[in-house]
Amino acid sequence: MSQLLKGLIDSTSISKAPIIALCFDCLLLRARTLTAEYNELQKTLNDAFDTTKAKRFGELQRVATALKDWETANAAIAELQSMTQDPDQDADLAALARDELDAESSKLQSLERNLSVSLTPQHPFAELPCMLEIRPGPGGLEGRYFADTVFKMYKGLCARKGYRSKVVKYDLADGAGDQSSADGELPLQEAILEIEDAGAYRTFRAEAGMHRVQRIPSTESKGRVHTSAVAVWVLPSFPEDAAGDETDFENPESDFYVDPAEVKVETMRARGAGGQHVNKTESAIRMTHLPTGTTVSMQDHRSQHRNREAAWKLLRGRIAGLRAEAREEEAARLRDSVLSTRRITRGDKIRTYNYNQDRCTDHRAATEVRNLQGVLAGGEGLDKVMDAGREWLVGREVEGLVAEEEVKAKAAMGGGGK
Numbered sequence: 001m002s003q004l005l006k007g008l009i010d011s012t013s014i015s016k017a018p019i020i021a022l023c024f025d026c027l028l029l030r031a032r033t034l035t036a037e038y039n040e041l042q043k044t045l046n047d048a049f050d051t052t053k054a055k056r057f058g059e060l061q062r063v064a065t066a067l068k069d070w071e072t073a074n075a076a077i078a079e080l081q082s083m084t085q086d087p088d089q090d091a092d093l094a095a096l097a098r099d100e101l102d103a104e105s106s107k108l109q110s111l112e113r114n115l116s117v118s119l120t121p122q123h124p125f126a127e128l129p130c131m132l133e134i135r136p137g138p139g140g141l142e143g144r145y146f147a148d149t150v151f152k153m154y155k156g157l158c159a160r161k162g163y164r165s166k167v168v169k170y171d172l173a174d175g176a177g178d179q180s181s182a183d184g185e186l187p188l189q190e191a192i193l194e195i196e197d198a199g200a201y202r203t204f205r206a207e208a209g210m211h212r213v214q215r216i217p218s219t220e221s222k223g224r225v226h227t228s229a230v231a232v233w234v235l236p237s238f239p240e241d242a243a244g245d246e247t248d249f250e251n252p253e254s255d256f257y258v259d260p261a262e263v264k265v266e267t268m269r270a271r272g273a274g275g276q277h278v279n280k281t282e283s284a285i286r287m288t289h290l291p292t293g294t295t296v297s298m299q300d301h302r303s304q305h306r307n308r309e310a311a312w313k314l315l316r317g318r319i320a321g322l323r324a325e326a327r328e329e330e331a332a333r334l335r336d337s338v339l340s341t342r343r344i345t346r347g348d349k350i351r352t353y354n355y356n357q358d359r360c361t362d363h364r365a366a367t368e369v370r371n372l373q374g375v376l377a378g379g380e381g382l383d384k385v386m387d388a389g390r391e392w393l394v395g396r397e398v399e400g401l402v403a404e405e406e407v408k409a410k411a412a413m414g415g416g417g418k
Contacts, residue, residue, distance in 0.1 A: 024112070024402075026402060026405030026406055026408070027115065027116055027119060027401070027402060027405060029405070030119055030405055031063055031066070031067045031115060031118075031119060032067065034060050034063045034064070034119070035060070035063060035064045035067050035068075037056075037060060038057065038060035038061065038063065038064040039064075041053055041056060041057040041060070042057065045057060059122075062118045063115075063118045063119060065118075066111070066114045066115040066117075066118040067115060067118075069111050069114070069115075070108070070111045070112060070114075070115050073104055073107055073108045073111050074108065076100075076104050077101065077104050077105060077108065080097045080098075080100055080101040080104060081101065083097035084097045084098050084101060113398075116398045116401070116402075117394055117398060119398075119401055120394070120397045120398060120401050123201070123202065123205065123324075124255065124324060125201045125205075125236035125255075125320070125324065126199065126201060126202040126205075127198055127199050127201070127202065128198070128199075128200070128201045128236045128237060128238060128239070129194065129195055129196045129197060129198065129200045129201065129236075129237040129238070129239060130194070130195055130200045130201040130203075130204050130205070130234055130235060130236055130237055131168060131192050131193070131194045131195075131233075131234075131235040131236075131237050131314065131317050132154055132192065132193045132194075132195070132204060132207070132232060132233070132234060132235075133190070133191075133192050133232070133233040133234075133235060133314075134147055134150055134151050134154075134188070134190070134191045134192070134193070134230060134231070134232055134233075135147060135188075135189075135190050135191075135230070135231050135233075136188060136189075136228070136229075136230055136231075137210060137228070137229035137230055137231050138228065138229050139213075139226065139227070139228025139229060140228075141173075141187055141219075142213075142217045142226050142228045143228035143229060143230065144173055144186075144187040144188050144189070145180075145181045145183075145185035145186070145187060145188075145217075146185070146213045146228055146230055146353075147188040147191070147230045148185040148186045148187070148188040148191075149183075149185055149213075149376055150211055150230045150232065151170075151188060151191040151193065152376075152378075153375070153376050153377070153378050153382065154193055154207075154378065155167075155193060155378065156376075156377050156378025156379070157378035157382055157383075158193075158195060158378070159378065160378055160379070163195050163196075163197050163200065164195070164196040164197055165193055165194060165195045165196065166193075166194050166196065167191070167192070167193060167194075167300075168192040168193065168194050168300070168310055168313075168314065169190060169191060169192040169298060169300050169310070169314075170188075170191045170192075170300060171188070171189040171190050171191070171299070171300070172186055172187055172188060172189055173187040173188070173189040174189070181217075181218050182218035183218070192314065194237055196237075196239075198239065200237075201234065201236050201237075203386075203390075204234050204386075205234050205390075205393070206350075206386065206389035206390045206392070206393045207232055207234055207350075207386065207389065208232055208233060208234040208350075209231075209232060209349065209350035209351070210229050210230070210231055210232075210349045210350065211229065211230045211231075211232055211350065211351050211352075211353065212227060212228070212229045212230075212349055212351065212352045212353070213227070213228050213229070213230070213352070213353045213354075213355070214226070214227050214352060214353070214354045214355065214356070215353075215354075215355035215356065216355070216356070225356060229349075233318075233321070234321075235314070235317035235318055235320070235321050236255075236256075236317055236320050236321060236324075237313065237317055238256055238313075238316070238317075255319075255320035255323045255324060256316045256317075256319070256320045257316075258289060258312075258315060258316055258319055262289060262290050262291055263287050263288065263289055263290070263315070264287065264288040264290060265285065265286075265287050265308075266285070266286045266287075266288075267282040267283075267284065267285060267286075267304065268282055268284045268285075268286065269282050269283075269284060270283050270284040270299040282304065283299065283301070283302060283303065283304040283307055284297065284298065284299035284304075284307060285297065285298050285299070285304065285307045285308050285311045286298075286311075287311050287312070287315050289315060289319060292319065292322060294315065294318050294319060294322070296311050296314045296315045296318065297311070298310045298311040298314065349363060350362065350363060350364055350389065351363065351385065351389075353372060353375070353376070354372070355372060358370055358371065358372050358373075359372060360372055360375045360381065360382075360385055362385050362388050362389055362392075364388075364389060364392045364393075365388035365389060365391060365392040367384070367385060367388035369381040369382075369384050369385050
């Protein structure tokens with residue numbers, strides 16, 4: 001078993017059985033094929049510039065660099081091994097070679113992982129801004145309170161990290177009034193926080209799923225621990241100055257394109273706080289994408305025009321997310337004959353925030369962080385948990401990549417995957 005596969009086991013807590021059977025040689029073959037393409041493109045671009053070829057060249061550069069680093073380390077290890085096994089070698093030089101061999105072998109594990117990660121296709125939304133959509137799950141009023149805490153947690157993270165963010169939507173539950181918990185939490189119905197920095201989707205995409213909380217509510221007289229859940233969606237957003245085909249929502253080939261003829265638009269009076277204005281004008285907007293049944297509503301702005309713009313942006317983000325999920329499902333189906341895979345979706349229980357034990361646990365990466373209040377404030381503990389989630393996600397993608405390469409290898413050998 002290669003160092004790569006050992007690294008995957010150690011860093012992702014995935015069952016060892018399916019990983020041991022995977023073949024690193026398949027990844028090497030792919031890396032060398034792509035590097036050959038990279039070298040050919042470099043020659044072509046030296047003669048004449050072409051935008052499409054230049055883009056492909058840039059995509060392949062990380063693979064070529066990772067392969068070169070791995071091959072350099074491998075060559076060094078082979079030379080050092082030869083020195084340590086040579087009976088005529090000076091004893092002092094042989095001892096130095098053994099020390100260097102240990103260091104190079106340790107380095108090789110990291111380089112193998114870098115190589116494998118470079119081969120995984122970059123998510124189509126990776127470089128885009130994103131929207132975090134937060135809603136309470138099971139748990140009644142307690143779930144709504146914790147949804148507010150999760151919303152504030154991400155706001156705190158953005159403030160500490162210097163991310164540009166804005167509240168797109170913040171609606172409290174009907175009938176709950178302005179009552180708050182002992183910690184000042186409000187009964188949240190739905191909130192949407194947009195992180196406007198490029199690459200925000202890559203940073204936050206592993207946050208999608210069910211966030212569970214275990215604590216004693218302030219209204220609990222018998223001291224019983226209640227369990228509630230909050231759903232977090234991570235939706236792609238498009239920069240205001242988007243010009244590429246992938247993010248141009250006017251381009252029918254874009255994931256963000258929505259045919260206006262397929263959208264039912266309704267106006268209504270806004271509800272909740274806002275004074276007399278909300279009762280006298282139909283400023284709230286509800287949009288329904290008829291082919292998918294996807295519905296969004298927006299009433300946070302006094303202007304119907306601004307609510308309409310925000311609703312369109314949210315609708316496009318949801319539709320783009322659905323289209324990406326559909327592609328992932330198809331890719332998973334194609335490789336299920338080799339490896340059972342699982343997507344990160346809104347239904348996954350990814351994390352538990354346990355108040356009594358003062359800890360936050362990410363179930364996917366088996367990572368536990370103490371000082372829960374620091375995590376909920378968007379502090380450095382949250383960085384650790386989010387990093388672990390992203391690392392786990394990368395491990396799953398690498399695992400799937402190796403499975404796909406095994407399918408191709410078996411097919412090329414005439415095994416048909418049997």
